[in-house]
Amino acid sequence: MSRKQRSISLVSEIRVEPVPPGIRWVYLVETRSQEEADEIVRLFRELESQVQVCPLCAGKLVGYAVQAHHSDVMLLDEIDDVLRRAYAFVVTYRSFEPLIYRIVGELCKDTQSTILPVPHCNICGNLDPFPNTVVSFTDCSGNIVLSRNYCSSCTAQTNARSHKEFIKSLLTADECDFGCFKEADFVRRASNKRLIRFILDECGVTSDKQ
Numbered sequence: 292m293s294r295k296q297r298s299i300s301l302v303s304e305i306r307v308e309p310v311p312p313g314i315r316w317v318y319l320v321e322t323r324s325q326e327e328a329d330e331i332v333r334l335f336r337e338l339e340s341q342v343q344v345c346p347l348c349a350g351k352l353v354g355y356a357v358q359a360h361h362s363d364v365m366l367l368d369e370i371d372d373v374l375r376r377a378y379a380f381v382v383t384y385r386s387f388e389p390l391i392y393r394i395v396g397e398l399c400k401d402t403q404s405t406i407l408p409v410p411h412c413n414i415c416g417n418l419d420p421f422p423n424t425v426v427s428f429t430d431c432s433g434n435i436v437l438s439r440n441y442c443s444s445c446t447a448q449t450n451a452r453s454h455k456e457f458i459k460s461l462l463t464a465d466e467c468d469f470g471c472f473k474e475a476d477f478v479r480r481a482s483n484k485r486l487i488r489f490i491l492d493e494c495g496v497t498s499d500k501q
């Protein structure tokens with residue numbers, strides 16, 4: 292009787308990164324050379340300081356999902372302009388839907404490009420390149436041993452009155468069993484708007500690392 296062994300890591304901290312939802316666009320560019328593909332990768336890497344960027348595919352077809360906050364929406368148009376001026380085949384979708392990801396998958400097959408994995412919500416399973424809340428578990432050295440993603444609609448369904456209750460309700464609804472955290476005592480650490488931290492003692496999670 293051999294069962295697959297998965298490592299259990301002891302968690303010493305839980306980190307929560309809330310990301311406000313924004314406007315999402317998808318850009319697809321069919322490139323004619325490796326140089327063009329590299330240029331596009333550089334362009335989106337530079338944009339990361341202003342907007343959130345999630346690569347969707349690589350190869351002859353290069354694709355990115357971008358999330359901008361309402362004040363930066365002009366930038367989404369500007370990206371579209373820049374790409375259309377420089378490249379022959381550019382497709383822009385003004386949203387991100389699972390159907391668009393499927394279309395990207397089909398176009399990748401046609402162009403021998405590689406579709407890249409996109410995060411999914413660990414409650415409802417929907418694809419979400421920019422999860423509204425990311426909960427990470429770290430070990431005593433501060434290394435992330437496991438991360439969980441939650442979409443905005445699942446996050447909105449929690450009626451929590453505190454950050455502590457909020458995390459517990461997300462973990463309770465998670466597709467994985469995080470029952471051990473239900474009774475665990477979370478102690479708030481120095482946090483900021485972008486990262487809320489709690490310490491806790493002696494809770495084990497099944498690590499991502501095999």
Ligand SMILES: [Zn+2]
Pocket residue numbers: 412413414415416417441442443444445446
């Ligand atoms: Zn969800």
